[in-house]
Amino acid sequence: xxxxxxxxxxxxxxxxxxxxxxxxxxxxxxxxxxxxxxxxxxxxxxxxxxxxxxxxxxxxxxxxxxxxxxxxxxxxxxxxxxxxxxxxxxxxxxxxxxxxxxxxxxxxxxxxxxxxxxxxxxxxxxxxxxxxxxxxxxxxxxxxxxxxxxxxxxxxxxxxxxxxxxxxxxxxxxxxxxxxxxxxxxxxxxxxxxxxxxxxxxxxxxxxxxxxxxxxxxxxxxxxxxxxxxxxxx
Numbered sequence: 267x268x269x270x271x272x273x274x275x276x277x278x279x280x281x282x283x284x285x286x287x288x289x290x291x292x293x294x295x296x297x298x299x300x301x302x303x304x305x306x307x308x309x310x311x312x313x314x315x316x317x318x319x320x321x322x323x324x325x326x327x328x329x330x331x332x333x334x335x336x337x338x339x340x341x342x343x344x345x346x347x348x349x350x351x352x353x354x355x356x357x358x359x360x361x362x363x364x365x366x367x368x369x370x371x372x373x374x375x376x377x378x379x380x381x382x383x384x385x386x387x388x389x390x391x392x393x394x395x396x397x398x399x400x401x402x403x404x405x406x407x408x409x410x411x412x413x414x415x416x417x418x419x420x421x422x423x424x425x426x427x428x429x430x431x432x433x434x435x436x437x438x439x440x441x442x443x444x445x446x447x448x449x450x451x452x453x454x455x456x457x458x459x460x461x462x463x464x465x466x467x468x469x470x471x472x473x474x475x476x477x478x479x480x481x482x483x484x485x486x487x488x489x490x491x492x493x494x495x496x497x498x499x500x
């Protein structure tokens with residue numbers, strides 16, 4: 267579904283991605299882990315055409331994505347939920363969810379159906395639907411960010427450290443939700459700081475270091491590797 271080969275990108279004079287290969291299929295959860303500065307966020311931004319690439323190729327559904335603006339790519343099905351949630355704090359929960367449907371050409375009935383699906387997924391959002399997004403707790407804001415992305419109807423759903431600053435119970439609930447999305451055929455690409463927990467939910471994993479992929483394997487094999495855990499995940 268989404269495949270990158272020899273992906274390179276730079277920020278200023280610094281090369282942040284150094285020829286990375288990525289592949290994720292429908293129904294798969296791929297987690298990308300590594301220390302701060304390893305290139306995890308840059309990789310998501312390059313895959314979604316937010317960060318310009320200096321080399322390599324990205325294919326989505328068999329078609330190259332080069333030259334497509336990020337918002338066009340999002341409409342086609344690659345949806346990126348960035349670090350920091352970036353909800354609109356002065357808009358209600360309901361209005362924030364509708365933001366995710368702008369420019370999709372959906373009818374009011376279609377928007378309503380998608381919103382109802384998100385309220386079923388996260389019932390607290392139904393309870394808070396008229397409250398400003400900025401008044402929600404951190405966990406509720408992350409649920410809102412996830413739901414707003416899902417309102418766009420993604421095929422590939424990419425999230426950058428959704429657990430940041432959240433209580434462990436909330437983190438597990440969100441990761442369980444993402445795992446459930448793959449059972450409905452979505453491809454999920456997850457950058458996560460809580461590496462060992464992410465591996466519990468992932469099918470496959472990549473470990474990045476200094477802009478390079480140093481390990482690419484099944485999540486189960488990484489969980490069982492003492493060398494990998496001690497070197498990269500502890």
